[in-house]
Amino acid sequence: MASRLIVEAPFEAENQLELSLRQAFESLQPNLRPPFSFSISIPNPDQYSQLNRAILHGILTEPHFAKTHIKHLHGIITDGYAMFINLLIKVVHQLYPKLLGSVKSQLLWVAEEMIYVLGIGIDVLLVSLLRQINGGDFSDGNLWLCLKMATLFLNKWQCLLEEEPNVLSCALYVFLRVLADHCRTNRPSDQNFETLRRLEVYLCVKIVREEFHLCLRIGRDFIRLLQDLIHVLEFRDIWKDLMLCPSKFNTSRFVNVSQLYRTRTCSKYVLLRINPEMETRLRFLMTYVKLGHQKRHQIWFFQKFLHEPDRETIIVDIVRFICCAHHPPNEIIQSDIVPRWAVIGWLLKSCRSSYVEKSVKFALFYDWLFFDESVDSVMNIEPAILLMVHSIQKYIDITHNLLEFLLYLVDNYDVRVENKVLIAKGVSSALQLLAKKGVIQSYDVLTYCPALSPTLKEGLGRLISGVKS
Amino acid sequence: MMTTTMTLLKDIVPSAQNNINTKFIVLEKGNATLEGQNKLCMALVADETAAVHVQLWGDECNAFEGGDIIQLTNGIFSYQRNHLVLRSGKRGKMEKVGEFTMAYVETPNMSEIHWIPDPMNTSKYIQHQVISVHSRMFPPIA
Numbered sequence: 001m002a003s004r005l006i007v008e009a010p011f012e013a014e015n016q017l018e019l020s021l022r023q024a025f026e027s028l029q030p031n032l033r034p035p036f037s038f039s040i041s042i043p044n045p046d047q048y049s050q051l052n053r054a055i056l057h058g059i060l061t062e063p064h065f066a067k068t069h070i071k072h073l074h075g076i077i078t079d080g081y082a083m084f085i086n087l088l089i090k091v092v093h094q095l096y097p098k099l100l101g102s103v104k105s106q107l108l109w110v111a112e113e114m115i116y117v118l119g120i121g122i123d124v125l126l127v128s129l130l131r132q133i134n135g136g137d138f139s140d141g142n143l144w145l146c147l148k149m150a151t152l153f154l155n156k157w158q159c160l161l162e163e164e165p166n167v168l169s170c171a172l173y174v175f176l177r178v179l180a181d182h183c184r185t186n187r188p189s190d191q192n193f194e195t196l197r198r199l200e201v202y203l204c205v206k207i208v209r210e211e212f213h214l215c216l217r218i219g220r221d222f223i224r225l226l227q228d229l230i231h232v233l234e235f236r237d238i239w240k241d242l243m244l245c246p247s248k249f250n251t252s253r254f255v256n257v258s259q260l261y262r263t264r265t266c267s268k269y270v271l272l273r274i275n276p277e278m279e280t281r282l283r284f285l286m287t288y289v290k291l292g293h294q295k296r297h298q299i300w301f302f303q304k305f306l307h308e309p310d311r312e313t314i315i316v317d318i319v320r321f322i323c324c325a326h327h328p329p330n331e332i333i334q335s336d337i338v339p340r341w342a343v344i345g346w347l348l349k350s351c352r353s354s355y356v357e358k359s360v361k362f363a364l365f366y367d368w369l370f371f372d373e374s375v376d377s378v379m380n381i382e383p384a385i386l387l388m389v390h391s392i393q394k395y396i397d398i399t400h401n402l403l404e405f406l407l408y409l410v411d412n413y414d415v416r417v418e419n420k421v422l423i424a425k426g427v428s429s430a431l432q433l434l435a436k437k438g439v440i441q442s443y444d445v446l447t448y449c450p451a452l453s454p455t456l457k458e459g460l461g462r463l464i465s466g467v468k469s
Numbered sequence: 470m471m472t473t474t475m476t477l478l479k480d481i482v483p484s485a486q487n488n489i490n491t492k493f494i495v496l497e498k499g500n501a502t503l504e505g506q507n508k509l510c511m512a513l514v515a516d517e518t519a520a521v522h523v524q525l526w527g528d529e530c531n532a533f534e535g536g537d538i539i540q541l542t543n544g545i546f547s548y549q550r551n552h553l554v555l556r557s558g559k560r561g562k563m564e565k566v567g568e569f570t571m572a573y574v575e576t577p578n579m580s581e582i583h584w585i586p587d588p589m590n591t592s593k594y595i596q597h598q599v600i601s602v603h604s605r606m607f608p609p610i611a
Contacts, residue, residue: 011532013540013564284570295571295610296496300536320528 002026003061005091006098017094021087026062032058035066036072043076051076052083060091060106070113081119088114089121091128092128093276094248095165101141108148115156123164127268130174131275136181136311143196146178148200154206161211170336172207173269175200175385176225181313205234212249219263221270221320224366228359243416258422261370261414264377267325273317274325278305282318286328286338294338298346312356319363327379341386343400348387361405368406369413369423371430381430385440403452407459421431428466435464479518479577481546481592483553483584487560489544492516493523494571497607504541511554513607514539515573521546522580522606523573524554529563538567546579555573575609576602 002025005018025032032054043051055076058069073084088110091099099107111129114122129149134142153160153171160168182197207214215222223385226242229235242257271279285297306312322340333339344364351357353428364387367380384402391398410427414420434440443464476491501510510530511549512523525533533539543561546553559561581601584594603609 009532009565010528011563011565013566281569288570288572290572293574297569298536304568306534 021057024050025057028054085119085121096132135314169217180228212251219265221265270324316359341383368430371426477518487543487545520578524556540566
């Protein structure tokens, strides 16, 4: 009987992917030991597929024969490793959290081998591994994956820079975010954790200092992540140079920071911080569950992903995901399904520390600050306005708190004159577009709301009309 | 893959036979009790059409949690000490097939219906009246 890939659980249905790999391995086992017969005749598609599955299972479950299996693989490949890597991606996507420790080690090993041969789809494989690094998770398994991935990017630096530079932008996004956790924790520091943190800093600084064009690809969320690291010496220096000496980054295309502000971040970056399990559940909640009936689903989600105190920081990532990457079609928006603003309202109420709450509000309004109709989507800014408006009746403190925060950002986020003008203009155009598109009928419900302070209402009025304060 | 017809919870009828194949999500689980050597535990489960009380037995009690999606094969819906419950019984089985991704309703609750023998065919049951729209054992959460 062949070894398992995942931890067996009684009363759990067999996973079809694992089963198919195991069955292929069992049926071809005698052919998986040398001497291999690399016959002249090309295997038919079915045989080829079975052989790929069998060898993958062998690599993952037989570390002592892994080198033999990989030689065998190199000998039979006729498709540039496309099928093999596609199977690896499926394993990561569907099974990673359940995989046995030894299988995870093998998975990382074979991923590095696939970079070596530049297999087709290696970029997707590396991205799916990056998605398995959890925010706010200080478990040994998660820190191990951080270490393995950071090491892999440094080992394969030159090759990835030349062939898959996109993946390095993704790595930067993930490690900047992970560092925010790793540099803020008050857990007793041990040698291993310190080594990991230094390695992550080294990787990020290397990308930013040597290959700044990779940061430009990310756009404005690069700045959002960087500002959470401003208390770390290396990043404070980067921040200063960004603001004062943009020429230091040796990228002729980079003129000043407003250029990053004005670049909308592609949703693929935001998705990097949501693992596939979370993505499936969040999308399900906002596609199939009716408003008023979401309570249990919210409790289950909270228990699984947010219950432990450290994990709270992923609420920020979830809010970015909802604003930037989950855009439901009109049929859903007009139905009785849980709307995005309601989920964000629940998440905002779930914040335990004021630091996280502030970051969540910032994540919610971030696209407002630099909003430009020609590059930005109304869907990114819609949840914030609807949350403010729908909270007036029962949760006026949320409306008040959000509006106050927005006005504070307009006045204080970047006080240099040209950027302050940019931000006021961004927020005004956001408000105007929301009304023009009919997301909100009229701002009267806010500007005439007796429960809101006159100062807030005046501030909002100025922004709506686009008049400078 | 097994291809059995899946019954929706709204269509289950009390019977002495192990003939129910269905899929549902666990909403809540009560405390386990011991009956002789055996552990027993009641749970509220539901699908998109109805809810019902399930009786978990032995190791089943610890195997499933709220939010788990379970496939029941050859289950039985019958009276156990005055409670109308769905369970796997001796010949059926329950298997976890997923988590979270199932919508549900909490009413009607098939265990909170009073059933009487069908006057046309006394070996069958028909619905007589609703005892409670919701589970009395697991009241809806606010």
